[in-house]
Amino acid sequence: MAQATIGNSEFDRDTALRPRMPGEGDGAAPGTAVYDVDLSEGWTILGAVNGGYLLSVLGRALGDALPHPDPFTITAHYLTTSRSGPAVVRTQMARTGRRLSTGQASLFQFAEDGTEVERIRVLATYGDLDALTDDVRTTAKPPAMPPLEHCLGSDAVPPHLISELTGRLDLRLDPATANWIKGEPSGRGETRGWFGLADGRPADALSLLLAVDALPPTTFEMGLPGWVPTVELTAHIRRRPAPGPLRVTVTTRNLAGGFLEEDVEVWDTEDRLVAQARQLAVTPRG
Amino acid sequence: MAQATIGNSEFDRDTALRPRMPGEGDGAAPGTAVYDVDLSEGWTILGAVNGGYLLSVLGRALGDALPHPDPFTITAHYLTTSRSGPAVVRTQMARTGRRLSTGQASLFQFAEDGTEVERIRVLATYGDLDALTDDVRTTAKPPAMPPLEHCLGSDAVPPHLISELTGRLDLRLDPATANWIKGEPSGRGETRGWFGLADGRPADALSLLLAVDALPPTTFEMGLPGWVPTVELTAHIRRRPAPGPLRVTVTTRNLAGGFLEEDVEVWDTEDRLVAQARQLAVTPRG
Structure with a gap:
């Protein structure tokens, strides 16, 4: 099988959008667009x-609908559970400037009677990562993590946690943060791992939006198995990632009142912090 | 002067909204509302x-327009610079559930010809802080900070940085993070301080939204004077604050490419982490 590329990969095919032409009854309002x-x-x-x-x-x-290509900061509120199958995305421009533009988008699926049900609403500001200055004054340090070949791949994951998603990703978890796999969670709110796509597609700004929500939740290692629904996730994409596997860290410091935050950093092979993200999620009952 | 209260204070008077009645040409669409x-x-x-x-x-x-009272997670994109004077807020409901509801809001001001210009767009999910469970598994630690009386009040701030806002707040900065006041910034991306309102109004969920963006920017202490425009700010309100002054910490770890993040924690007098926030801002030219 040929190596997947940006533009020709499982990820690209499965995020491909078909714009509806204005005049198909949709997308005719100025600054709006509709995609299937x-x-x-x-x-x-x-x-x-x-x-x-x-x-x-x-x-x-939004990268298609706005004049700038890259998400600099994007926030999603997850309203109802999405299922595989057809969906519609509606975008709306809020403001365009020389350096940044802001817009929103909603994804809908369909009720049995055909009416649209909103799944997710997003608000985002886009820019051009290639136009950023070269200044770097970062005090953040890349995570200390074992080399990829000493981390745990999907063959280590318990069968009942293997899902369709497992086959699309090349995740290698730092064993120090994956004691839950042996049934001995450490109680610490940390998950770290190497992230790549199974078909070898290189990372770009868009796939970083996948990387910030792809690792097992920190709650597994905190001894709280179960589903962790995301209420809201915000990601800042700070730099176009260099080639090679990404290192992703997820940290939870404040599990309280039935909610928790997951703080995510994504580092590339050049030791640059390429994305920062945080989500608010619902604590599983454990 | 009598002690200000929640509901009777500068902050409450200056955030008071006048709902437009449906039929005044506005707010008639289902799930929408308009306020002056x-x-x-x-x-x-x-x-x-x-x-x-x-x-x-x-x-x-949004607290008025949605069925739940408190912002659990709220994201604002700052589109154009707001000025004092009249404004209009338009809200729209996205989803309401038993425990959470999601909506958006935009604030507009007026061009010379009277057309509305959007200043800010907000997307938020609301809930009821009083309905949260009592579970707390927080590993985050309150900041080590000198007592309020050993911190720097507005009398220490250079006159050219005194503004209208200074008079509304009771800010006391940790001297270790306010070396810029003496013209000797440490270079560290940290600002810490005690936060209150000048008229003594107690803190609540709403005033936490002020507290997360009220301290001097970390860039002052990094030796980069100048304006730091916020692109986007997301705040998670995690708990109703206990009475008394709040401790606020602001940290920047990744200043790069002309942008920086400011990570904010707000702690109450019971040593509870009541709010977490992060903003993406534009680096001043220094």
Whole structure:
């Protein structure tokens, strides 16, 4: 099998959008656009579509609809559970400037009677990562992590946690943060791992939106198994990632009142912090 | 002067909204509402309206428009610079559930020809802080900070940085993070301080939206004077604050490519982490 490329990969095919032409009854209002998309079963976990994949679909739509190509800051509120199958994305421009533009997008699926049900709403500001200055004054340090070949791949994951998504990703978890796999969670709110796509597609700004919500939740290692629904996720894409596998860290410091935050950093092979993200999620009952 | 209360204070008067009745040509669409508001000059810095005050205005509108009272997670994109004077807030419901509801709001001001110009767009999910469970598994630690009386109040701030906003707040900066006041910035991306309102109004969920964007920017202490425009700010309100002054920490770890993040924690007098926030801002030229 030929190496997947940006533009020719599972991720690109499954986030491909079909713009509706103005005059098809939709998208005619100034500053708006409408896209059809098929949410692929390949990115589901126990039937629910992965939030990072959904964010990538919406991120691609806004990259098409806005005059700037790259998400600098994007926030998604997850309203109802998405399922694989047909969906519609509607975008709306809020403001365009020389350096930045802001817009919103919603993804809808269909009730039995055909009416649209909103799944996710996104608000984002886009820019051009290639236009950034070279200044770097970062005090953040890349995570200390074992080399990829000493980390745990999908063959280590318990069978009942293997899902369609597992087959699309090349995840290698730092064993120090994956004690839950042996049934001995450490109680610490940390998950770290190497992230890549199974078909070898290189990372870009869009696939970073997948990377920020692709690792097992920190709650597994905190001894709280179960589903962790995302309420809201915000990602800042700070730099175009260099080639090679990404290192992703997820940290939870404040699990309280039935909610928790997951703080995510994504580092590239040049030791640059390429994305920062945080989500608010619902604590599983454990 | 009598002690200000929640509901009777500068902050409450200056965030007060006048709902337009349906039939006044506005707000008639289902799930939408329209409010008039006067942005007070009291919350400006060098003529620009403070972003935390603006977030509080929009947060109050959504608290009125949605069935739940408290912002659990709220994201604002700052599109154009707000000025003191009249403004209009338009809200729209996205989804309502038993425990959470999601909506958006935009604040507009007026061009010379009277057309509306959008200043800020907000997307938020609301809930009821009183309905949260009592579970707490927080590993985050309150900041080590000198007592309030050993911190630097507005009398220590250089006159050219005194603004209308200074008079509305009771800020006391940790001297270790305010070396810029002496013209000797440490270069570290940290600002810490005690936060209160000058008229003594107690803190609540709404005033936390002010607290997350009220301290001097970390760039002052990094030796980069100048304006730091916020692109986007997201705040998670995690708990209703206990009475007494709040401790606020602001940290920047990744200043790169002309942008920086400011990570904010707000702690109450019971050592609870009541709010977490992050903003993406533009690096001043220094």
